[in-house]
Structure formats: structure tokens, C-alpha cells
Amino acid sequence: MSDDFSPKNFLSDSTPARISVGRAGTRPKTDAWLRFRADHALARDAILSELRDDFVEDFVKAKGYPFIKTIVESKEEFIQFPPKGKVVSAQTLLDVKKMCPADIDVQIVVSDGLSARAVEKNISDLLPMIEDGLNLHKISFGLPIFVRYARVAVGDQLGFALNAKLVVNLIGERPGLSSSEGLSAYITFHPSPQTISSDRTVVSNIHDRGTPPVEAGAYIVKLIKTILERKVSGVQLQKLS
């Protein structure tokens, strides 16, 4: 009983941050140091991770979702030249237009971003939840498009090409030392080449220890419904009264 309620556990239980880990002289204790190194390694691995073949086969292809990539050729290039992650080639865009229905309310895009692992971990719960919700509210949506080496803005190009009223990009978040499996949803009304960051509404921290993916899915549907009704997203949505 006294252990459960000691101030240390009581405080450290309330946050995943590294507090009250103790010290040995001027250095962290060995176990705290090793845990820090391990978490840092996980974060680095997550950034360098690729969508695994079995995930692509068993989920993306099995469901018949298009799987494309940006103009980036490798993970290294993706990290070294961030703007390239926002663009797909003209040929890819033609392919997409052939495969995907256009003139829809919502285009869903799934991007590896800075953590392919986050996509693998959360998307099989998040995506069907969003699809269910859109069906329930009779909001039309096309084929979700999976994109390799992609950043948030790639959704603008795809949504614009397919003449979608709204695009939602589900993308792996920049990993931190507490979680490398967090996913974010960027929702943009009337995506176009003119879209800027303040036009986007964001739901972040989607993972088991943050907002559970199923709950986030239902919440994103409610946001989408509101944004379609108000015809505005991002900072402008917050300003509406």
C-alpha cells in the first residue's frame, strides 16, 4: 500500500515523461539511461521505417486500396528533401484519376509520414471506423489512397485532382521519446494548390495510450460533418461563432 501511494509513483504514474528516475552521481542511473537509449532508438527506427510488405499485401491490397508514392525514391531522400514528399508525379496522378471515383465529399489519404509504424498499428481500427461513420451520415467518399514517402500536403494535390470537397490525411507523426506510434488526422476543406497550413483542422495523438483509434475515428467523422456543413476548416473554423 505505501509503495502504491508514494509521491514518486503517484507523480510518475501521471505522465509518460521521465521524472523522478533518480541519479548516480552526476549521471542518470543505468536502467533509466538504457531505457532512454532504447526509446530514442525506437523513435529513430520509426522515422526510417517503411510500410512492411505483409501490411501492404494483407491490408492495403487485400482491400483494393490504391498504393502510390510521391516523387521521392528512397527514405533517405524523403528525409533530406522534405518538399518532395508533398508531390506525386503527373503519371501517378493520371493513374489515381483512373482508379478512383471523383466528385466526392471526402477523399481519405493515408501517408507513412515520419512513422510508417504508426500507420500499421492504427489504421486497421481507424479507417473502418471513419468509413462506417461516413456511411452512417450518408457522406460520399472515394477509395482511400495509401501514399509512400508522403507529407501532409500531398493530400491537397490528390483531393484537388479528384475534386473532393474535403480531404483527410491520416499520417504517421514525428516520433517522440514517449510514443513512436502516434497518428494524426489533417482535415482540409476545399484542398487545392493554394491551401496553407492554417486551413487544416488537426486531431493528433491517435494511438492506444492517447486517443484510442476507434474513438478518434468517430470524432473525425463528427469533425468532417461539421466542416462540410460550415464549409470551412482550420483556424477559420475555430473563429466561427
Add this chain to the structure above:
Amino acid sequence: MTSFLSVGIDVGTTSTHLTFTRLSIGNSGTVNQSPMPVIDNREIVFQSEVHLTPLKSDGTIDAEGVFAIVQSEFENAGIKASDITIGAAIVTGETSLKRNAREVLEKLSRISGELVAVSAGPHLEAILSARGSGAVASSLQKSSTILNIDIGGGTMNLALYKNGTLLSTSCIGIGGRCLQFNTDLSLKSCTDGGIAYLRRKNMSAEIGTTYDLVQLQSVAEDIVSDVADFIIDDRKHSLLHSLPLTNPAEEYVERGQIWLSGGVPEFLIAQDLDRFAFLDMGGLLADAFASNFARNTIDYQISKNPVRATVAGAAMHSMQVSGATIDFDINYLPLRSVPLLKPFSASLSQLSDETIYRQIEASVKRFDTENKCTTFAIELPEFTPSEMRYDGLLQIAGSLASAAEKLAHLRPWILVCRQDLGMALGQSFRKRLSDCPLIIIDGVQTGDGDFIDIGKPVSLDQNNIAQTLPLVLKTLVFNQKHTSM
């Protein structure tokens, strides 16, 4: 910021008073996260005078009189009943007074706005007074152990907190009014507890008897000495055990601090107040506590505004807010005193559709043998990690929807869960059964609440995307086993 007005009304053995509070709801989530509502500010707007509780000749509460006091204090505060969003009226203290508690509370609930929670019971009283006295906040802030003792006219309510977490409560059926005197200090009336302690001293308990101060002081010291024993080691048997006494506290082995609240400790603040100002044992009991604790070097402190601890707790702390991603049909709100059923002991994915339906049905029948109620809140067990995945959730939502279909007379269909799943559960439920009026609340710890009040939604943003429901969880009010206290 979203804020609303709350009222606490405490009708005690001795005194009746009100506190008006403004509660603010904020978002503890970070900017882009889905919102997490919390009550982040509590500000006292108005405190009423402390009135003597009006009694009828048969010793029960004069409901009309209480009603008049409350009405006049609303006027003094300049607050209209319609301004109140939520409130708690509570009848505290001794059993004999509580005989007509239901009548009093029903009368009060008519004036005070949309949603007045009528709550009582020694467990809740102890919690509210510990919260209102500031003991809980102090225990949380300083990571310490605090036993709050609220000493009123009829009872003493004990609540033990560690690091802000409740460990146990208990209640002792004796208080300042165990002996009441006429103005010439002859005995006017006494409770069973009063009689027991008089007899132990071989003193007459006959009405009209007069005592000298030393005799009464020794009675007070006896009582307090037994209370101290009860606190420190509840296995020690004393006269207290012949009085109404609830679940003896978990042993108070670990010495923390003691906080005193309630009407009786007011005497310790007002040292020059006539010890018989209220013509009862309150003053002498207060002195006996002070000297007993000093003698035994027990660390104690008197809470700020002790007599108002319970009412402050009722006004400020009886309410909680649900999670912000929830699902509800607004046409059915607010709801008052919805029985909270806990039909499941196993996790839901372990149970068949049929079993889930049967267990809900059985739970409803146990509560409502005459088939009169149509509104129940069903508390769901904790979801396992696999039940929080899409397939698991869909299966559970399907089972619950199928039960709702069979129990078509129970509407709206109300579900309560602790984890942040309300909106997801609602959506999955509607996939199966779209036209069922539904209220799903998440982020709620019901503890041992038996009934739940659900207020109208409060929006956290201008677009009504995130809304939270104010909730009050209540313990059994008029159940026989509790009113014996």
C-alpha cells in the same frame, strides 16, 4: 471559457445553509488533441446565513420552513432559480430527522432550477465534507494522509484520504445534539447515544434533570475518548458500537493529519463563544476534542469555515463532467435520478448476445420489481485492449444493440463507460440499430454511485463538436439499510 452556476443546500441536524458557486469547465487536452474537459475553477459566489434547521413538533424536518429559508436566500443572493445549471441538496445527520427527508428534498428540487441532485447518505456526506473542508486538496497537493472528521449535530462523518485518493469513510451516530438543554440548562431531550453516555456515568437521563459543568465535561470527554480510540484502533470495543456506526474505517494505523470540520469545531475558532450557545453538547465536545488531541499529541487542524464544509462540498464537488467525445440524443436531457445498473462482472466479449441481454434484463428486474421504470443507465465493464479494436468494439456494440432491440421499453438507452470510447461505441451501435434514442457517456468513474443525474450538454467550442455532460453520481438515498444510519 464555459462556466455555470451551482448551488449546494445542506439541511443538517442543527443547521441549514446554502452556498452558490460558479464552476468553470476547461480543456485539459493539448491544442490538437481531442478535448478532455475538466472542472478547472470553483469560485464561491454567495454564502447564506447559517439558519437553525426548522423542526416540527414530532422532531421531523419542517419542509415548509426549509423551503422558505432556501427561497429567501435565493433572494438575498440575487439569484433566480432559473440561473442554476446544477445543484445538490443534501439532508445530513441524524436518522430521526431523516424520516421525511424525501419530502424535504422533493420540495426543494422544485425551486432550484433544471437539475437539483438530491443526495444523502453517510458515505457521501463524509466525502463532501472532506472535499469542502479543503482536506482532499491539501492531501493531493502535499502528497499526505489526512483524516477529515466532520462533527455535526447528529453524526460525525470520517473520510480518510491519501494523496487525494479516498481510502475509506465511516460514520459515528453521535454529535453535538446528543443532549439538548433548556435555557436553564436542564435536560430537554437526548438521543440514544446521549442516554448511553449519561448512564455510563450513572447520571440520570430523565428530562428536566440539571447537571453541573464538570459532569457534562466528563461525558464529553468520554465520548471523545471513544472516538479517538475508534480512529486509532477500531477493534477496541466501546459504547460507540452500540450506536449506529457504518463500516468501521480501514485502520487508521498510519498517522496522518486530522482535519476537523462541521458545526462543532466552530467553537474552537470562537474561543469566547458561550459553550452552551446552541443549548447542546457542541461546545463541550469541541473542547474535549482539543484537549484529547493535545494530550495524545495528535496533529490536527481546523478547516477554514468548518460549518460550511459539507455545503461547499455539495456545491462545488458533487458534480463531474463526462468526456467530450460522447454520443447523446439531446431531446432526452436533462435526466434526473436514473438508476445505475452494473449487470456485468465479466468483460463483454466473453459473453454471448443472449447472455448480455439476459443479464441486463435480470438487473433491471432486480431493481424494478413492478416494471415501472423505463430509464436505466447501464454501466459497462472495463474494455480489454482487444475490445478497443475495431472488430471487438463492433461485436460489443452489436450485442448491446441487440439487447436494446429486445428491451424496447427501456428508452432512452443509456450506457456508461470509463474509457474514452463513447463516440466510437455510439457510432458502432447505430450501425446496427440506427433509430434507438441513445445516450452514451464516457470518462466517468461511478465509484459506488447508485443513481446518476445527467445535465444538459455544455459546449467546449463554438461549433458544438466537443460537448460534455455535467453529471452527479448519488448514493442510495432512501434505502432502508442506509436510513438506519
